Amino acid sequence: MVMIQHDIDQAMEKFLQDHGLHHVIAFSGGAETVLPGVAEHEQLHQNYKEVQKEREARIVKEALNILRHYRVAILTGGTRFGFPKTAFEQAKDVGLKTIGVFPQTAQEKGYVLHDIDLGICIDPRFGTSTWGDESSVYGKLLDAVIVVGGGAGTLIEAAHLLKMNESRIKYGEEPKLIIPVHGTGGVADGLPFVWGKQEIKQACMPHKPVESGAAAAQFIVERIDLFNK
Numbered sequence: 001m002v003m004i005q006h007d008i009d010q011a012m013e014k015f016l017q018d019h020g021l022h023h024v025i026a027f028s029g030g031a032e033t034v035l036p037g038v039a040e041h042e043q044l045h046q047n048y049k050e051v052q053k054e055r056e057a058r059i060v061k062e063a064l065n066i067l068r069h070y071r072v073a074i075l076t077g078g079t080r081f082g083f084p085k086t087a088f089e090q091a092k093d094v095g096l097k098t099i100g101v102f103p104q105t106a107q108e109k110g111y112v113l114h115d116i117d118l119g120i121c122i123d124p125r126f127g128t129s130t131w132g133d134e135s136s137v138y139g140k141l142l143d144a145v146i147v148v149g150g151g152a153g154t155l156i157e158a159a160h161l162l163k164m165n166e167s168r169i170k171y172g173e174e175p176k177l178i179i180p181v182h183g184t185g186g187v188a189d190g191l192p193f194v195w196g197k198q199e200i201k202q203a204c205m206p207h208k209p210v211e212s213g214a215a216a217a218q219f220i221v222e223r224i225d226l227f228n229k
Contacts, residue, residue, distance in 0.1 A: 001112075003119040005104075012099075012141065015118050016073065019097050022229045025067055025220065026075035026142040027060060028157050029083030029150045030186060056083050059148055059181055060090040062213030068094045070226035075142050077134070078102040078119055079111045083148055088113055101138045104129035136160050143224060144177035146216045150187035155194075158187060162196050165204050175204040177223055179216040182209035 004011045016022070035048040064074075074091035077084035078100020091098050092115065100116040107121050108129070120141075122134040131153060139160040147154060158178060165175040180188040192205070210216050220226070 001114055001116050001119050003107075003121060005121045005123055008120055008137065008141075011118070011120070015097075015099070019073070020071055021073045021097060022071040023073075023143045023224060023226055024075050024099065024141055025072050026138070026145040027063075027083065027087035027148065028077075028145050028154045029056065029087075029148040029184075029188070030154065031077065031079060031082035031084060032151070033082060053086060055184075056086045056148055057090060059146075059184070059213035059216075060087050061093075063146055063217040064090055064094050064096065064213075066214060066217035066221065067226075068096060070221075072226060073097045073099050073117075075099045075101065075138070075145075077138070077153075078113055078116050079106055080113050081111065083150070085113065088116065099141065101134045101141065103131055103133040105131065105133075132156055139164060139176070142176060144179065144220045146213070146220075147178065147180040147188045147191065149184045154187040155190075158191055158194070161204070162194075162200055165200050166197065169200060169203055174224075175200070177220060178205050179210055179219050180205070181213065181216055182211050 033049045033052045035045050038045045074096050076087045079102055088098055097117045099118045100113060101120045101122065102112055103122050104124060106112050112119060122137055124133050135156045138157055161176050161178055168175050180191040182189065206219050210219060
């Protein structure tokens with residue numbers, strides 16, 4: 001893993017150029033799998049985690065079966081838990097380059113995946129490192145994000161993107177796409193109803209529910225010229 005903490009713009013430009021990549025497609029979702037009302041030590045909870053992971057893996061695999069034919073890098077939270085790990089594993093399986101963005105605390109606690117091609121560690125701008133420090137950088141690096149489930153961290157990322165898109169659209173730039181996969185719970189199911197400027201959401205999100213990884217990838221292909229920068 002190549003790991004950087006500073007000069008992110010320069011490092012990203014070099015990484016994309018060295019590997020002939022044109023766009024960055026992100027996957028966002030929860031790092032924890034929780035079944036409300038069921039204790040973690042119960043077998044039912046373990047069964048739920050296994051089913052959840054299998055469903056997430058299927059969604060990502062469907063998307064990557066389409067996206068793998070383009071010059072894209074895959075961006076995740078870069079940690080060895082939950083959906084970020086699943087998305088990373090599926091990307092590596094099909095030979096795509098991977099980028100991970102994570103706060104300094106993740107590195108200090110040993111939570112970062114070691115096989116990521118480019119790791120970007122975000123130092124806190126104020127106080128000690130906390131989860132969420134990385135969200136604004138994560139949003140700036142991606143061209144589109146597929147959202148599966150997710151909690152507070154995913155919501156922060158989506159909010160950053162919606163705010164960024166206000167400015168991008170105002171000045172004639174293409175918005176960063178947000179594609180929630182319907183039926184996966186959490187933030188993905190709530191995003192269409194999150195308060196925000198309706199015209200911004202309409203410009204960057206699907207107008208009808210997307211229910212599979214393949215449909216999410218197809219939405220990206222239709223909206224972004226993935227063959228060119």
